[in-house]
Amino acid sequence: MPELPEVETVRRGLAPAMEGARFVSVELRRPDLRRPFPNDFCQRLEGTTVAALKRRAKYLLAELSSGDVLLMHLGMSGSFRVELPATAGREGASLSPGGYYHARSETKAHDHVVFSMSSGARLVFNDPRRFGLMLIVPAADLHDHPLMREVGPEPLDPSFDAARLALALAGKAAPLKAALLDQTVVAGLGNIYVCEALHLSHLSPRRKAGTLVARGGVPTPRLVALVEAVKAVLADAIEAGGSSLRDHRQTDGTLGLFQHRFRAYDREGEPCVTPGCAGTVRRIVQSGRSTFFCPVCQK
DNA sequence: GAATTAACCTGATCGC
DNA sequence: TGCGATCAGGTTAATT
Numbered sequence: 001m002p003e004l005p006e007v008e009t010v011r012r013g014l015a016p017a018m019e020g021a022r023f024v025s026v027e028l029r030r031p032d033l034r035r036p037f038p039n040d041f042c043q044r045l046e047g048t049t050v051a052a053l054k055r056r057a058k059y060l061l062a063e064l065s066s067g068d069v070l071l072m073h074l075g076m077s078g079s080f081r082v083e084l085p086a087t088a089g090r091e092g093a094s095l096s097p098g099g100y101y102h103a104r105s106e107t108k109a110h111d112h113v114v115f116s117m118s119s120g121a122r123l124v125f126n127d128p129r130r131f132g133l134m135l136i137v138p139a140a141d142l143h144d145h146p147l148m149r150e151v152g153p154e155p156l157d158p159s160f161d162a163a164r165l166a167l168a169l170a171g172k173a174a175p176l177k178a179a180l181l182d183q184t185v186v187a188g189l190g191n192i193y194v195c196e197a198l199h200l201s202h203l204s205p206r207r208k209a210g211t212l213v214a215r216g217g218v219p220t221p222r223l224v225a226l227v228e229a230v231k232a233v234l235a236d237a238i239e240a241g242g243s244s245l246r247d248h249r250q251t252d253g254t255l256g257l258f259q260h261r262f263r264a265y266d267r268e269g270e271p272c273v274t275p276g277c278a279g280t281v282r283r284i285v286q287s288g289r290s291t292f293f294c295p296v297c298q299k
Numbered sequence: 300g301a302a303t304t305a306a307c308c309t310g311a312t313c314g315c
Numbered sequence: 316t317g318c319g320a321t322c323a324g325g326t327t328a329a330t331t
Contacts, residue, residue, distance in 0.1 A: 002324065034307075034326080058325075076324050077309080110309085129308050131325060147326095174302060183326085190324055243324085287303060290323085 002058060002074035004155070004188030005237035005258065010080055011055045013251030017082050017121035018050045018062060027114040029107075033132045034075060044068060044136050045115075057151045057187035061142070069139050071147065075131025082251045083122040152187045155230050160186065162219035162227045169209040170217050177205035177286045186230070192243060192265045193233050195292045199264040201229035202274070204298045205284075205291045236261065264292040272297060 002010070026042040038044075049065040062070040107114075113125040113134065125132070137145050152168065153160040168185045179185055180194045189197070198205050203212075203226055212223040237243065242256035259266075263273050264281050272279040272294035279296025 006324080073325085075326085128310065129323090129325095131307070133326090172301090178302075181325090192324065288305080 002076070002078060003190035003193050003243075004055075004058060005193070005234055005240075006242035006256065007058045007060060007074060007188070008055055008238050009242040009256060010074065010251055011053055011060055013082060014060070014080055014123060015053045017117060017119050017123060018053050018115075020049065020051075021117040021119035021121070022047065022049045023115060024118050025116045027116075029112050029114070033078075033112060033127060033130045033134065034073075035133060035135075037134060038136060041134070041136060045070065049118075056148065056154070057183060058190075059147070063139065067139055068136050069142050071133070071135045071137055071142075071145075072125075073133040075127060075129060075133065077129040078125065078127035078132035080251045081124050081126065083124060085120055085122075150184045152182075152184045155186050155188055155234055160227070160231075162224040165227055166213045166217055166219040166223060169223070170213040172209035174209055175205060175286055176203060176207050176209050176212075177291050179209035180230075181287075188234070189230070191289055191291075192262075193230075193237065195265045196233045196263055197226065197229040199274075199293060199298060200233060201226045202297050202299065204295075205286060205293050207299070264294065267292060 023045040026045045028037055028042065031037060044066065045064070048068070051063045051065055054061045054063065058073060060072040060074075062072070064070060107124075108126060110126050110128040111124050112127055112130070112132075115123040115125075117123065125134075133147075135147075142148055153164055165186065169179055172179055174182075176198060177194055180189050180197070181191065195205070201222070203222060212220050212226065214220050237256075237258040240256060240258040240261065241254070243258040243262075267281040268283040270281050272281060274294065274297045277294060277297040279294040281292055281294055284291050284293070
């Protein structure tokens, strides 16, 4: 699940329980995720307060009163759930429109990290495939950190526009699909939303990325349309609470709804939804992963 | 140097 | 019902 809209949905779910709250205790239930936890991980968190919970690309960034930043990545299967103590009597209390907290429950399989906050909430990180990541970085070093340094522009930021994308794609021979998955080109897109944005802008995932840039690095009208499609697809997905494939949930346990709006992703063999298009969605494999597109209206 | 592939690890699903 | 093969949202190291 976790591409930009899902990470943003998680951020919005965690923020009320984290921001302004102190880490009372931090429990690691295994020594590593994708990488080992730092030795002083718990020690550096306990007693500090979360000033703000932000997002950059697919990373969650908890800014701490200690001057550190807790950097978290959900990988492919990571999720958080927010639990409140039963004694607080707030089961079912509204967290956000349409959202509800979990009542405190037993530990589940693949619960790897538990944050107990002074707000009374327990934040439980669950990640079956363990491709997730948690690190602590001094705030002053964040921008130069290897994981952050190369990350491209935020697609929903006004500074991300066709001119900016043209710079990144000029001369690129890689297929558009691969170029848009490259986090240094634009941050936060994954397999699903690349497929969706390419379908919406009627661009073939197989087209060479550099063909959308005219001589002199000038963006073509089709590149302008692609940028608009990326922004539209991401904004719609955030508004819907992200996509829920398989068992993925928001922090309150409810399912995201965006998968009901997929235009191309996971629709192999179904009719293309582009008005007036008689095509059928096809699945191909590019750089080892599934691409869904309509060969009739995506050129 | 750019582009592609393999690997990380587990769980769900599908066909037999 | 059980078993093996296949595939899955991301990142990155290794290879072409």
